[in-house]
Amino acid sequence: MIPAFIITGYLGSGKTTLLLNTAKEHFSGKRVAVIVNELGEVGVDGRILKNAYSEVLELPEGCICCTMHTEFEKALTELKEKYNPELLLVETSGSAEPFPVMISLQNLGCVIEAVICLIDTKNFHLYSQDDTARHQIGSSNVLVLNKTDLVDEDTLKQVEDIVVSLWEKYLLRNLFTNEPVFKSFKLYKTSFGKLPDEVFSGVFALQEKLYHLNDKDHNHNHVQQVVYFDKPLDYEEFLNMVNNLPTNIIRLKGILKLKDLPEALVVNYSFGNLDTSYTLPHYEGRSFLVLIRSFN
Ligand SMILES: Nc1nc2c(ncn2[C@@H]2O[C@H](COP(=O)(O)OP(=O)(O)OP(=O)(O)O)[C@@H](O)[C@H]2O)c(=O)[nH]1
Numbered sequence: 026m027i028p029a030f031i032i033t034g035y036l037g038s039g040k041t042t043l044l045l046n047t048a049k050e051h052f053s054g055k056r057v058a059v060i061v062n063e064l065g066e067v068g069v070d071g072r073i074l075k076n077a078y079s080e081v082l083e084l085p086e087g088c089i090c091c092t093m094h095t096e097f098e099k100a101l102t103e104l105k106e107k108y109n110p111e112l113l114l115v116e117t118s119g120s121a122e123p124f125p126v127m128i129s130l131q132n133l134g135c136v137i138e139a140v141i142c143l144i145d146t147k148n149f150h151l152y153s154q155d156d157t158a159r160h161q162i163g164s165s166n167v168l169v170l171n172k173t174d175l176v177d178e179d180t181l182k183q184v185e186d187i188v189v190s191l192w193e194k195y196l197l198r199n200l201f202t203n204e205p206v207f208k209s210f211k212l213y214k215t216s217f218g219k220l221p222d223e224v225f226s227g228v229f230a231l232q233e234k235l236y237h238l239n240d241k242d243h244n245h246n247h248v249q250q251v252v253y254f255d256k257p258l259d260y261e262e263f264l265n266m267v268n269n270l271p272t273n274i275i276r277l278k279g280i281l282k283l284k285d286l287p288e289a290l291v292v293n294y295s296f297g298n299l300d301t302s303y304t305l306p307h308y309e310g311r312s313f314l315v316l317i318r319s320f321n
Contacts, residue, residue: 027105029113029135031126032172032224034143036119036276036317037160037295039171041070041220043143051225060084060101061218062126064119064259070109070116072280072310073291073303080108098129105133119276122160124197128235139229140165140207143218146184147175148296151275153187162188163195166207167220174216181214199233206233206234215308254312263292267299271318279314280305 030048032040043052044059058080061070065200080299082104084097084259104110113135117123123140130137142165145152152158174180189212197206211229213220267277277294289308293300 027110027113027135028138028227028230029115030138031123031130031140031164032114032116032143033121033123033140033161034119034171035145035152035155035161037148037293038119038143038314039169039218040116040119040143040146041073043141043169043171043220044074044114044116045077045119047218047220048225052112052114052221056109058082058104058108060104060113060115062116062121070278071204072305072308074116076305080104080110087290097126098133098266099282101129101133101266120157122157124160124235125163127164127231135206137231138227139167139224140231141220141224142170143169143171144184144188145172145295146170146181147298149184149187149213151296152274159191159195160197160205162191164197164206165192166210166213166231167224168192168210169218169220170212170214171215171218172216185214197234206231207232217310228231230265232301249315249317252314254281254314256314257284260286261286267294272293273318274316275319276317278317279312281312281314282311 032043034040039060057078059074059078059081061063061074062084065069071081075081082100083102109146113130115126115130117126127137127140142161144162151282170184170188172182176184192210198204199206213224258281263281263283270277274294277292279292281292283290286304288304288306289312290301291303291305292314293303
């Protein structure tokens with residue numbers, strides 16, 4: 026039985042960041058396979074994670090939450106045969122609910138060690154009404170109020186209260202008994218997903234067998250577009266573009282080769298905050314940006 030952690034949470038909440046620091050440190054020396062599912066056909070997280078983990082499986086088809094679960098199970102079976110991992114870390118897309126992934130992992134004989142939901146405390150008010158975000162919270166048993174460095178104590182307390190009430194309201198329930206799948210949760214307040222070791226110790230493992238619900242009408246509230254750049258960009262030109270983005274663009278991710286910069290720049294923008302602190306030294310691919318628009 027392979028232990029598996031599911032990392033869920035809304036767009037830009039810090040899932041990849043968690044995988045790059047705390048999880049990476051905690052499991053160093055183990056044969057860890059990372060599975061990452063991104064909205065859209067171009068993966069950014071996968072490329073970053075390949076810098077940190079030797080085995081990264083990208084499932085860019087867009088959506089393991091709807092019709093893709095057979096693809097997910099096939100890919101996972103191949104991964105197990107090829108790599109024989111001691112542990113799986115699964116990052117779901119920010120637009121996906123974790124439940125179908127939980128089912129698939131159990132179908133393939135994995136033990137779900139925890140479902141960890143990252144919450145962007147700075148921007149929570151902008152997405153707290155989103156149905157998928159609410160189900161992500163209700164399907165998790167480790168709630169992580171992340172980006173605490175960007176909010177004051179009062180805001181943090183408000184977000185905590187809302188998240189706790191959403192957890193209670195959106196709790197995942199056993200199809201037959203209607204009992205909550207998770208009887209309790211643990212809440213952490215962090216920045217950059219720095220979680221204590223206990224999260225990875227198995228104390229949050231899911232004991233129950235899950236069952237498929239009828240496929241409900243699954244309606245995504247986001248649309249993504251990919252823009253490719255054939256020539257290296259000027260940094261000023263790029264900043265200008267970011268500063269003039271329409272307000273319905275809530276997320277921008279990508280990898281850009283810039284004039285005068287030897288390493289490719291990883292672009293990470295969510296809700297008006299731009300982060301370009303991460304670079305990729307040996308990136309040979311095309312420059313691109315994925316833009317995620319909200320309909321809400
Ligand atoms: N200030 C601050 N920034 C953070 C924190 N955690 C993550 N970030 C930044 O937030 C941005 C998004 O983080 P990611 O880890 O890429 O978020 P994600 O959840 O994987 O994003 P998606 O895969 O698109 O849903 C990056 O620029 C991170 O460096 C935090 O605690 N504080």
